[in-house]
Amino acid sequence: MMVRLMLVGLLLLASAAAAAATVAQAKEGCLDKCGDVSIPYPFGTNEEQCYLSPYFLVTCNHSSNPPKLLLGKPSPEGNNVQVLDISLDGELLILNYVSHDCYNRSGGLDSLYSYGSHLTPGQFNISSTRNKFTMVGCDTYAWFRGQRGEESYRTGCMSLCDNITAVRNGSCSGNGCCQTSIPDELSDIQSHFTFSSDDLKDLKGIEKLPMVFDWAFGKETCQVVDENSQTNYACKGNSSCNKRKTGWGYLCNCSEGYQGNPYLESGCQDINECENSILNKCENPETCVNTQGNYTCSCPMWYQGDGKIDGQRCIPNRLQMIHAAMGIGIALLVLLVSSTWLFWALKKRRFIKLKKKYFQQNGGSELRQLSRQGSTERIKIFTFEELEKATKKYDESNIIGRGGFGTVYKGTLTDGRIVAIKKSKMVEQSQGKDFINEVGILSQINHRHVIQLLGCCLETQVPLLVYEFINNGTLSDHIHNENKASAIMWETRLRIAIQTAEALYYLHSVASTPIIHRDVKSTNILLDAEYNVKVCDFGASRLVPLDQTQLSTAVQELLDT
Template identity: 40%
Template sequence: MALQMVRSRMLVLVMMCLVLNAFARASNVINSSCQEDCGNVSIPYPFGIGNGCYVADWFEIVCKNDSLRKPLLKRFNYLEVLEINVTKGTVRVSYPIFSSCTNVTNSTKNLELEKIPFGFSEFDNSFVAMGCNNSASMWSIFPDDSVSYGGCKSPCDRAPFTNGSHCNATNCCQATIPSDLQAFSTTLESKSSYNNGSRECKYAFLVDQNWFETSFTEPNPNMSVPVVLYWNFDNTTFYSLPTMKNMTAREYKKSSYSCQRWARKSRNFTSIFCQCRGGYGGNPYLLGGCVDTDECASAHLNQCTYEERCENTEGYYRCVPPNYKNKKPFIIIGVSTSLGVLFLIFGGWWSYKVIKKRMRIKRNEKFFKQRLLLQQQLFTNMNRVNVENTKLFKSKELEKATDHFRADRIIGRGGQGTVYKGMLANGRIVAIKRSNIVDEKKFQEFVNEVVILSQINHRNVVKLLGCCLETEVPLLVYEFIPNGTLAQYLNSQNEEFPPTWDMRLRIAIEVARALFYLHSAASSPIYHRDIKSTNILLDEKYRAKIADFGISRSVAIDQTHLSTLVHGTFGYVDPEYFQSSQFTNKSDVYSFGVVLAELLTGEKAISSSRTEDTGLAAFFVSSMERNNLFDILDNRVLKEAEKEKIIAVAKIAKRCLNLNGKERPSMREVAMELEANQMSPKVSNLQEKYGEIEDVRSEISKQYDVVYISTMSSMDSILATSSLDSQPLILSS
């Protein structure tokens, strides 16, 4: 039953929308070339602007062409039109008031509406007098010589609400006007015995009663007020209307509108007024102007109870009680349908729960295998430094830290995953890397990165805080590094911390130290295999930190190379490794040489702007061989660094980029020579003291061995610092 009533209501709403659309499409003008409005006032037919747009001259409106765009009745002394109501047959105009500011009796005649099809509406207007002891009267003389009087006297105190008066201000009174009023005279008579020579102004005027009660404030001699006029047609005008031309009595009876005739005292002819029939609405003076309306779709529907239905017959509605005998089959069908829907909902919910439970069991089994694999890998490395400090995070803990991995928390994307910025429960800011896919190969890389980073504890290597295996894809938690990557730093215009020569040299030394640590000082040698400027991060003090150990490998101490499929980034990959598939520690040296060339030139590793060599490595080496080194260096390097130091660092980079891996220096040698370049005032001073460059290297090596013996024993105890800054960490593949 209830379902049927809902359907009925929906059908009614659809009908209402169709009716409203029909009204919206109906035009209020006789043809499309006629102007439909002037300013904020709609101008419906029989009124109109321009030739052929109005029924007779008295209905012509002029739209004043100024900023206000006021509609004016042309034949009616250009009175301003405020509103036209076709349904009621009225037009509101702005009408001047009659006033006198002397003690002399004054009169005026208002003859604007004589012998024209307009009159003052006795239902909408009132006659108002204002002023202390003001006696105002009005009379109208009709064509049959009859006279109608009216008026009132305004007191000098607040007028009470008597005789239906709505004049509730001081010095004010109100009176009705006679019917069929077209022309009238007004007299203002001052009672001198009361005003004692007062110069207060007195007023008498016709006014729209509703406007007077709601909007009137204070009068002044030059103001105008709204007045409501009615209109009618004589026989000639009436039969020129589009709806009446060539219409038979039979057609008129079946039409959607009707017209009434009545005699007025102010007329010497019978006047005619039209309106839409019951059940229709719109403009009765236009063909098709009256549109059928559904009374049951209007407010009348609310008068019928839920058990009753509304019937619409020829524009009239009635509420019909239900016939339960005829509706019994529908009730049975409705109940059966409802039970069926409930069964489907319950069955679907139960099936969803069962499937979700099975998926959760399978996922838990998979997560258990993953945890077991990771724990086995970690257990084999328990004798190594820092493994016991790797924490297994809960998935809910990391979801809360990243606000359920919201998009605005993303601070970096790479080939292996997406990096989010998060805050743990203890307030620590971290970077959380979420892997892209969960195939076996990627999970092995994930485990590999956890195991390798668990062995490393160096100030220039990103610190791994822990991981999470409770989600569909693995999650790694790192310390947060705020100042982005080295690639971003070299390519951006950082005015506060520009990439000066000293800054570049310090970053190169820190990366070299970290690689030397990985190759020589860690518990077992580690090959990074993807050294590049986007995998070198900068902390809050712009110290370098190597990141992204997904394809890194740990090798035995006596192992010289690693045979594997070629991995890495184009532009940084060792050509010798690319040909032989054998990765050595000298392959990391080649990649570092590319980074060193980036620091010197500010160029990218791969660039289409270079005509001869798109790769920076080949371009850098060939430029040095052609003695064009200073033509390719970054301007800041040329301005800030000494020529001898630039040449020394460039030679180190060239040696690192040697196509023969055996000819490349080790990271130990590279780190020592860069530190010597940083510490010495001029390389030439060392040459003068020790002779040729080979002797310089020998002396630096002796000095570095002393430092190495005293410091490397404690290097593993140095903790990598973290930052609470708000700048992003980028971990690229």
């Protein structure tokens, strides 16, 4: 006689992975654990404030060790469903009774047990995605029926096999084992029950197997709940409404970046992604900055992007680099210009101070005093810049005389006048006052055969004298040059001698203050284009002798050669 073994039940799919554990949290002051099972709100034990509604009431039975968590109030019959796990993702893992119909080898009935699972319509449904109706046995069939709203349904499956040895492991497609889906309009089942031939023997003594319930709130959709803004809305701060996996109603989830219990006030707390390298995708974890419900990553200088591996990453900011380079270039240019301007400003300031120093040292104040008294009305005080411009910065091409006294330059003033500028060699500072006195007296000389002093510059270490320019050279140039000498007639030579004598007479006897020339020679007698005489003192190396107490215009008594 063929042995028939039939074991029927709703089995938890072996391939369905457990949902990610969410931080379980009971209401403050309520029991949060029964044995090894956590009790998160909206579920709660006896006190009304501990659970959201009677649907979510659970009881902790301490009569067993360890204590067992039961769904609902304890029934007199003791047939409460045992809860193995409560997930805030809307799943309730329970232990469900298994029906069996077993026969011995002679074909006699060995055991028979049929169990009906009665669930009150409401917040709980049998999960169609996490369970399958499964039958283990040979030459038999099994079925179950249920209620879905107002509609009744029945389904089942059949299994055939000659003996245990003919059963193939891993298959539950009608050879020793069969499965069928639990009807649900949202079911999308791809998993399967892994069957072993040992199940034909080992399952005989098993009374209960795990099964999953789906739970949710109300009968409204999230859209209706959001539009009505109901006061009894289950989702609290930092959470959002989500559609139930199967059937009607809704669930709550913490918003992205938060974790905790979305059904409690302040139950969803910010996740610090920066403390978990898996949660944050920063290219450089050190740049991670936690924010409420999120985090940010930053890029180093000269780079742009969000700094995230799965985002824009960090890429060179060429525009910023160009702007930075331009900024640095402009800054360097400004620094260079400012430094140059400061250098020249300081140099000019020192030069101005030095000119003032020389001006005072050379008797500039005394000369101005004489000018105010009317003694030097015709003498102009030139600036250093005026004479430098007139001589083109004392260019050598403008030199018209050079000797032991110094150098004489030809210059053109801004008004077009051509002048001779005498740049003497060094003299002692003590001569400054005597020099001014001499300039004051020379400025009063007004004779047609005496060179006229036009002015002076006192802003240099050695004063510069400015005379009228005589363009035909000195008498020495003409009498010592055979070509030029032959051109001078005796009548002209006599006139030159007479004009020289007239000039000396004027200096010695007619001038308001007699002036002794002391250095009359051919090199100090200038001739114009008509060979008219201009007596000068260009040959003197110093203007006033150190030991001279009487007025003179030379410091040497040199004989003409």
